[in-house]
Amino acid sequence: MNQNEIACCYFPTTVLFLDDKIDELKNVKISMDRNLVCKLYRNPLNALDYMTNEYKPNPFIKKWISNLKDIDREQDPTHSYIDIDISAIHQEIYALDRFKEISIIIVDYDMPKMDGLKFCKKLINNPIKKLMLTGVADESLAVQAFNEGTIDHFVGKGERNFTDHLNEAIAKLQQAYFQDLSSMIINNLAANPYSCLGDPVFSKFFAKLCQERNIMEYYLVNDSGCFLLLDINGNPSWLIVKSEQHMKHYWQSAKDNDAPKDIVKALAKKEKVLFLFSEEDEYSLPVSAWANYMHPATKLNGKNNKYYYAVVEGAAIYDIHTDNIASYQKYLEVFQFLPQKIG
Numbered sequence: 531m532n533q534n535e536i537a538c539c540y541f542p543t544t545v546l547f548l549d550d551k552i553d554e555l556k557n558v559k560i561s562m563d564r565n566l567v568c569k570l571y572r573n574p575l576n577a578l579d580y581m582t583n584e585y586k587p588n589p590f591i592k593k594w595i596s597n598l599k600d601i602d603r604e605q606d607p608t609h610s611y612i613d614i615d616i617s618a619i620h621q622e623i624y625a626l627d628r629f630k631e632i633s634i635i636i637v638d639y640d641m642p643k644m645d646g647l648k649f650c651k652k653l654i655n656n657p658i659k660k661l662m663l664t665g666v667a668d669e670s671l672a673v674q675a676f677n678e679g680t681i682d683h684f685v686g687k688g689e690r691n692f693t694d695h696l697n698e699a700i701a702k703l704q705q706a707y708f709q710d711l712s713s714m715i716i717n718n719l720a721a722n723p724y725s726c727l728g729d730p731v732f733s734k735f736f737a738k739l740c741q742e743r744n745i746m747e748y749y750l751v752n753d754s755g756c757f758l759l760l761d762i763n764g765n766p767s768w769l770i771v772k773s774e775q776h777m778k779h780y781w782q783s784a785k786d787n788d789a790p791k792d793i794v795k796a797l798a799k800k801e802k803v804l805f806l807f808s809e810e811d812e813y814s815l816p817v818s819a820w821a822n823y824m825h826p827a828t829k830l831n832g833k834n835n836k837y838y839y840a841v842v843e844g845a846a847i848y849d850i851h852t853d854n855i856a857s858y859q860k861y862l863e864v865f866q867f868l869p870q871k872i873g
Contacts, residue, residue, distance in 0.1 A: 537708035541747040543633035550641040561693040571873040574644040620749035626856035633707040634659045639668045659703040724773040726755035729832040764857025770805040774836040789817035803827040807848040
């Protein structure tokens with residue numbers, strides 16, 4: 531999985547950590563990123579029972595794909611093959627329970643009741659990513675398990691910079707979890723030649739932007755590649771992206787509908803990018819009101835197209851309820867005061 535690929539959304543998730551040695555379990559937990567929420571187990575049978583009988587995941591993918599459409603791509607190359615309710619994706623920001631979703635299982639190989647490899651094989655069909663911790667003697671088994679697809683990554687406990695390697699692997703696997711679940715959506719949207727979602731230049735730009743701005747969560751809000759971004763405190767910002775063709779379309783629409791000259795001029799020169807968040811705005815908002823929804827544009831030369839983007843802070847004109855956003859910081863504060871049992 532390419533770490534620069536984009537998912538249709540990303541938010542912090544929970545890691546299930548299994549190790550029969552209680553001291554090692556606690557020591558490794560301490561070495562993990564302090565903003566990482568873990569569910570700890572020392573008994574593999576208890577952990578397996580939880581994953582197969584108690585844990586009831588509701589992967590976001592089920593909420594957004596309604597049905598497959600049989601559409602001839604040659605007749606309509608810009609239409610998605612899947613009926614996707616993109617407008618529903620960002621609704622996750624109001625649900626505090628989203629952070630309880632388990633994306634990774636970290637398991638020690640050397641356990642007496644059931645070794646880590648056997649444990650992972652029991653969950654082979656589960657989309658959750660599996661990371662195995664190994665000793666020197668177990669490395670060849672880990673390589674084989676990785677090649678067979680039983681595990682997604684392994685880290686040797688005796689490695690230099692073990693903590694850095696572990697945290698780096700966790701971050702990559704969390705991203706990969708969302709990328710895999712999003713692949714059907716993203717691949718279909720990327721079939722639209724006007725979308726930036728399949729462009730590797732845009733993907734690298736997006737990853738760098740999220741890193742520089744300390745973005746903790748992101749949510750796709752339309753098929754052109756615009757995203758709602760949240761930091762750890764739930765403060766929103768928007769990445770607005772439009773292709774060259776989108777810009778020409780809005781300029782022509784403004785011109786045909788006698789929009790004010792400053793709006794037409796800004797769109798013609800591609801000085802500003804227009805972002806209408808809802809379908810209702812797209813169809814009912816008069817062009818004379820577009821000025822409130824236009825933002826200074828920066829050009830990005832992609833591999834497949836030219837794009838124009840803007841990063842907008844807050845933007846109360848767009849229809850999200852900022853007071854109701856459930857931030858990751860709030861979840862960490864709640865989690866901190868919950869009794870932490872080790873299964």
